[in-house]
Amino acid sequence: MFDLGTSTTLVTFLAGIVAGLPIGWVFIGATALGVILGGGTMTFIANSFFHSLDSSTVMAIAFFVFSGALIGEAGLADRIVNFSYALVGRLKGGLTAVGIVATLFMGALTGSSVPCIAALIPLLVPKLEKFGYSRVYTTALLCSSSYLGYLIPPSVPAMIYCLLAGQSVGALFLSTVFPGLLLALGYCILNYLYVDKYTSSSAEVPELPKTFAASVKQVCRTGWVALPALGCPALILIGIYGGIFTPNEAGGIAAIYCLLVGWFAYRELTWKRLKKALSSTVGTFGMTTLLLAGGTVLTRYLTRQGVAQQVASAMLLMFSSKYMILLMLNIFLLFLGMFLDGIPILILVVPLVLPLMTELGVNLVHLGAIMVVNVGIGVMTPPFAMSIFVGSRLSEISAANLTKTMLPFLFYVSIPVLLLTTYFPFLSCWLPELLLGANVVGAW
Template identity: 35%
Template sequence: MIATLFLLLFLMLLFAVPVFVALSFSSLMSFSFFSNMNLMVIMQRMLGGIDKFSLISVPFFILGANVMKNGGIANRILIWVRVWVGHLRGGIAFSTEVACMFFGAVSGSSPATVVAIGGLMYPALKRNGYHEGFATGLITSSGSVALLIPPSISAIIYGAVTGVSVGALFMAGVGAGLLYGLFYLWYSAWYAYKNKIPQDKRTSWKERGKATKEAAWALGIPVIIMGGIYGGIFTPTEASGVSAVYAILVSMFIYREMDFKKLLKTCIDSAETTAQVMMLLAAASAFGWILTVGQVPQALGNWLASANVTRVTFLLLTNVILLIAGMFIDGSSAIIIMVPLLYPLSIKLGINPVHYGVIMVANAAIGMFTPPFGMNLFVAQPITGNKMIAIIRGVMPFVLISIIALIIITYWSSLSLFLPRLVYGGMI
């Protein structure tokens, strides 16, 4: 049954069948041919996979991200960041990365971050002397930090599949996301110095004050999300609903860049994206259940024990497997497929489940722009107007930088676990 399951899955992925179809069809066929149980069991497992309280936050975070992109919030965040860091060496590139980190802290979506920030910053990077390859690579890769900086939809998915606290995962993503972003800032500064990129004129305190006043309502969203969660005012799920409503009110009644017609279209687009995510999770739930019934995790665990695989080696194998998977499927899909196989083994080796979740999410972030099929590559193409081969060349230095950051995140567990342990104590 397991051999048929994987054979069908890989064949369908090879022929570019949608991931949720590949997962559900391979599960259904394997179960129908090799089990005497009623096929309704598969339907029940699929429904059970999405019948989880933590997943209620997914549609709200997706809606919030789309509202911020269409309602003027993203633009004000970008302007605010630029007046503060634009005068530094590599300031435009700094503005791009820091804006992506801020937008990631209110959206949790990598493609949405590329669209919201990239469309505004790519022309500015070109005008300020940055080479097309660097500008393209930065725009395409910077959005990936949204998967690490909380709230992260990938972290929510990992938490839903494994049962690990989403709040703890959000906290763990702060340290990892900051390190990830700092590597990009360092590379941007080095590139600007090497290529003698001119610096922006330093803005006055009056201009900074004006930009801060304009962006104050926009900057309230991360304060609501993170402050509310860390302050114990509401759960991550409740924070998602509050932030979405707040974004709508700000966009419609304060910035007045969104009317009811635009809101309706934004809601429809968000519903479509949510449906895709939920179908993927439902199919993955059935797939993971069949793996468990087939005792695949147990067999792999026994193999690890007999082979004396250490934590260091296992974490290295995890990164290699997920980086390769990220070349062909999106990061969330890779997490969904690999968690049933790898998570039980990580527990058996004594790896902290919160830290392991951050490692998986970091791999998912890199997979978002890894050639040949990283989603951000395709999102960036209409924004930059470049051919795909040029985009791929542009992102390769950023792939290398991200892998270096990934290695540090993988083997420096305290970086991720400091905040969760500060809040939850011995529970993490």
């Protein structure tokens, strides 16, 4: 079915993944071995590596990663938590729902998942444990909610998908808004039903406003304090969809805005904290660019060898229904999400499935929403889920207990939202079409 070079590349890639080698180098090494055995030249690898990074979208990703790193260091997360507490703290399960609402807001600041829980777990888990809420439950709720950072714009995975699929960044940002809001709503409902099971009746009761007027006053006061933090996503989205600046320029503006808020509005950003944020950004962005370039080298080689066309032909022979093929794509992506991070999955899968999805007539903005929701769920699916690793370490609880507590959020909310996103294209397409026009989104 495949020639020697292609077969060697695929076997080497799978062996590297199983062996736990750094995936960026596995991408490049597997491709190099296939090119050599296939009689090709290393020029192909060098050209593909360079051109994959020769894009302003890559620079935008760096700025958004930097903005996310500044969230906790500049004091923005604290103000967002206080505002979220004022909004929902009086409701049943409201104190734990604060984590969902805060993640919703912070997703619009970070564009990623791990910065959300890295900032919120130290802030919320000890405080809520004092009020009688189980440490493992609060951590599970925050870890499950963390991929709202992928769905609420701006989104780093959405930008990577656009880079690979050649779609509008603005359209992809909008396509995941309603899936993200559905996810947050579903988590709030499930939290309302489950929270009593993880709450101690003898716990200290937090002080809450006793009248409606006092509650409104608290919301207004905390909202005013949080306004500089909340102004960042508003500035980005108004700027992008108002035609003031491009999505790529928005990343730089977001980074500058967070710096100014940290320095002058909240006055919590010090040189030491700035150095920490920069160090975190360099590490994260270096890993991202290696994955992006190495993955592009591999997928371009496989595409040139005809693997994408063979995958499309095989799927069309196995299944005649577009809906069945989409279901199998979801199952495949969820399986990969159990072992790989979202960015490698996007880099590896998107170029291979594009010919098939185009032949089936799947709208590529809709496909982007499906892909982003899938890789978001991968953040919380064991055994190798980044949110579980980070959450268990920060909360000092076992990964096994955390995973068990997260499963209801996975099966009762995340998977249903994924299926709704997959089989009801209007959830992801009508908002971008409304704001950007059918010529940008295409037929769905």
